[in-house]
Amino acid sequence: MRLDHVSYVTSHDQLADTVQRLGARLGSTFVDGGIHPRFGTRNFTLPLQNGHYLEVVCPLDHPSSDSTPFGKAVSQRAAEGGGWLTWVVAVDDVSKIEKRLGRAAVDGHRTKPDGKDLAWKQIGVLGTLEDKQLPFFIEWLSLDHPSTDGKAIAKIVKVEIAGDESRIEEWLGSELHAAIGSDVEVEWVSASANDGDSGIVAVHVMTPSGVVRLD
Template sequence: MRLDHVSYVTSHDQLADTVQRLGSRLGSTFVDGGVHPRFGTRNFTLPLQNGQYIEVVCPLDHPATEQTPWGKAVSKKAQEGGGWLTWVFATDNISKVEEKFGRSAIEGHRTRPDGSDLKWKQIGVNEIAESRELPFFIQWLTADHPSQDGKAVAAIEKITISDSDQLSDSWFKTEILAGLNGTNLEFIDPSTNDGESGIVAVDLITPSGVVRLD
């Protein structure tokens, strides 16, 4: 299990501005990731070092947006003003994760503008609706990975998370900590974050120095 990507939400109207603003701060360029037809969302991705990436995702005016856990989570965050939604860990064997959750992972896919299709399985999105400090989990089913879309110049240095329990509610705390691959975690008490749990900020090392995205 390893840290795969972090997800930042914006509205559809602000998608272009958000992608340009974040990309400019990181000295890199987002690429159009395409639409997630099953979830009613679309994204742009920015490659990072260590096989990771940032996703900027927005809800669409689509029936699936309010009918799927991911679509609803993205839509709700966008209505709250956007910002960091979640972090995601990839595994080569999602069946072990499925056993803990007691249900099957669901398949997702998105078609890039060039026509290529990315496919994966994901599980744990239901839980982030109420516990935003927790990550969810995916297994890639295609060889292509968004970290390969473009030149990676930045790397995640630290993720700051509002969670008084410091992931003790997760069945996978040990695996999560082992899969950070050098990324630091900083926990703050939700009382200092308007009582909200979840990702507060992500610090990235760039050619111009450390950039904090909050």
């Protein structure tokens, strides 16, 4: 179990501007990740060091964006004005999470503009929908991971989370530091200091120009 990526939501009409703004702040270039046909969303990704990446995702005018858990989560966050959606944990065998949560994982895939198809299984988005502090889980079925899609020159060094560590660890079935990694600091923020909302407040990224706080 390890931190895989962090997910930031924007609206479809703000996608290009958001990708350009975040990329400029990090001194890095996003890659067009393509469309998630099953979820009614599309994304751009930015490779980070230590096997991580940053995703900017938006809902599309598509039935799946309202009928699937991930589509709903992205659509709801976009309707709220966008911002951090969640953090995502990679596992080697998602069947263990399926047994613990008592439901099956969902197949996901997207075809990049260069024709490469990425495939994975994901589970736990319903938990994220109900409680924004909870991550969801992913098992990659493809060898091409988005963290290797370009040169990674920046890395995540800290995540600010409005939430409860014990609740998150119960959900993970693991100690938090084992899931998020010892190289990433976690700073706990009270929900009251975050407009009453739980979830990611900010992500601190070390770039060649210094640390950038993305909120």
